Amino acid sequence: MSTLPPPAEGGFCARAWARTERLQRAVVQHPFNAALADGSLPRERFAFYIVQDARYLVGFAQALSAAASRADDAADAAFLAGAAQGALLEERQLHAGYVHEFGLTEAEIEGVETSPTCLGYTSYLRACALGEPYPVLLAALLPCFWVYQHVGSTILESTGDDPEHPYSTWIRTYADEEFADSVRAARELTDRAAAASTPEVRERMLAAFTTATEYEWMFWDSAWRREPWPTAEWR
Known part of the structure; x- marks a missing residue:
């Protein structure tokens, strides 16, 4: 387990x-996470989550790329660009494995609408990339690293590393040392940016971090409810 x-x-x-x-x-x-931890999470809810998360990662990667383009330090730019690539490649490979396991077809995946929460979260990150100072953008991006590591490591601590667990691959992905290293780097980068900022910018950073963390809760809640568009019947 990551430390x-x-x-x-x-x-x-x-x-x-x-x-x-x-x-x-x-x-x-x-x-959602309680059921994921004990293995009782219905597969249709996890499948809905996987489809939404794959779409979220596109917007997340775009915001990371925007942050990389604004970084003054070459090492920071390389970390952010690498994280963007990881969002589009490594984590999507995890999704592809589960999609294959669930037997979902491309038509079934395309038939799942992007949820209001998924669209809202990605739109928020894109808005931060376009309209907020660089440190505020970093703060908005940080919860996706940190909250996932916290959830994955907390679940692994409570369940142990059971290869027979139906969601063991997901749990290990976010609870391993490599992902923890990424979280450490993201936290250190954000701390440095905050230290070099004004008090007003730091308050905006706190607001952005809080909003993105709220979206993290809402994202899992939307998967639990398999969130539809409430206006769909009037289209």
Whole structure:
């Protein structure tokens, strides 16, 4: 299991996690993640989640690429560009494996509408990429790294590494050391950007981190409900 130390005391990430502590608990305790942890999550709900997540990753990668283009430090730009590539390649390979396991056809996948929450989250990240300062964009991107690592490692700690678990591949992906290293790098980058910013920008960063974390909860909730468009009947 990954070992991720707490964020540096007094830094932005420590403040952001403290501000969203109740929300982080709600994410882990959400019925979707509770059912995923004990293996009882219905496959149709997980399949809905996988389809939505694959679409989300496109917008996430675009926002990461925008951040990479605005980074002054070459190492930071390389990390962000690499994370964008990982979002489109490595994580989508995980999705492809589950789609194959569930026997979903391309027609079935295309027939699943992008949910309101998925569209809202990706639109929010794209808006940050277009209209917010670089540090605020980093803060909006951070929850997708950090919250997933927190959920994956928390589930693995409670269940153990059981290869027979129906969602063991997903759990191990977000609970392993390699992903924890990415989270550490993302936190350190965001802390440095915050330290070099003004108090006003740091407050905007906290707001962006909180909003993106709320979207993380909403994303799992939308998968649990297999969220439809409430206006679909009037089209």
